[in-house]
Amino acid sequence: MARVPDLFRGAFMVSGSPIASPPVADGQSTYDQLVAANNCTNARDTLGCLRKTPLDDFLGTVNQTPDVFSYRAISLVWRPRVDGDLIPKNPVEMVQDGAFLRVPVMVGNCDDEGTLFAYPSLNITTNSEFVRYVHSNYLPTGTPAQIARAAELYPQDPAQGSPFRTGNANQLTPEFKRVAAFQDAKYVELVEQAW
Numbered sequence: 001m002a003r004v005p006d007l008f009r010g011a012f013m014v015s016g017s018p019i020a021s022p023p024v025a026d027g028q029s030t031y032d033q034l035v036a037a038n039n040c041t042n043a044r045d046t047l048g049c050l051r052k053t054p055l056d057d058f059l060g061t062v063n064q065t066p067d068v069f070s071y072r073a074i075s076l077v078w079r080p081r082v083d084g085d086l087i088p089k090n091p092v093e094m095v096q097d098g099a100f101l102r103v104p105v106m107v108g109n110c111d112d113e114g115t116l117f118a119y120p121s122l123n124i125t126t127n128s129e130f131v132r133y134v135h136s137n138y139l140p141t142g143t144p145a146q147i148a149r150a151a152e153l154y155p156q157d158p159a160q161g162s163p164f165r166t167g168n169a170n171q172l173t174p175e176f177k178r179v180a181a182f183q184d185a186k187y188v189e190l191v192e193q194a195w
Contacts (some may be wrong), residue, residue: 010104015113020092024081030065037061070120112163114183115170124175127156134182154182 035041038061040049050058065077080087094100124133135147142150154161158168161177162184171177 008101008103011106013105013107015109021080021082021087021090024083027077027081030077034061034065037064069117109184112180112184115162115180117183118162118176118180121179122173122176124179125173126175127151130154130156130175130178133179138182150182154178 035043035046035050038050038053038058040046040053043049062078067076067078080091082089088094089099121133124130131147131151134150135142139147139150156175156178158171158177160181161171162180163170163177164181164184
């Protein structure tokens with residue numbers, strides 16, 4: 001694929017921080033579920049079969065997969081993935097390596113943005129559930145020490161959680177503000193690491 005180095009003069013990204021992108025292979029099971037749900041399992045060309053599926057049927061099956069309002073929240077199923085071509089490697093690593101087009105960029109995140117995405121995780125009410133949630137959704141390859149460090153960085157103290165600067169207010173469940181703070185900070189930390 002030919003690259004066009006001057007395609008963009010600049011960029012504005014709202015809620016558009018560079019986030020880690022998993023490899024294409026990590027999405028295979030979700031793709032396989034979509035293929036099965038659209039009766040394309042036995043097709044020689046499963047992608048071709050999906051392309052011929054009536055739009056309403058296809059959207060119906062896609063809409064049954066996890067989204068930002070599901071338990072997975074910002075650990076999205078349908079997102080850019082490293083394919084070695086269009087996305088040659090993890091965008092965070094590319095920024096750290098200086099492998100990006102040098103144009104003016106304005107990046108912004110809303111304060112307390114992770115709060116919205118914490119609503120589907122109201123069933124997380126203990127420290128061990130928080131640790132499992134972070135491990136399964138955001139750090140699946142993390143070591144026990146890394147997972148423990150994440151739990152330490154986002155304490156159970158509601159006064160330190162999101163929405164920030166609200167003390168113990170808005171604590172819907174024992175872990176709500178903690179989960180919200182983790183999701184807020186996940187983006188902010190990646191931006192800080194990248195820049």
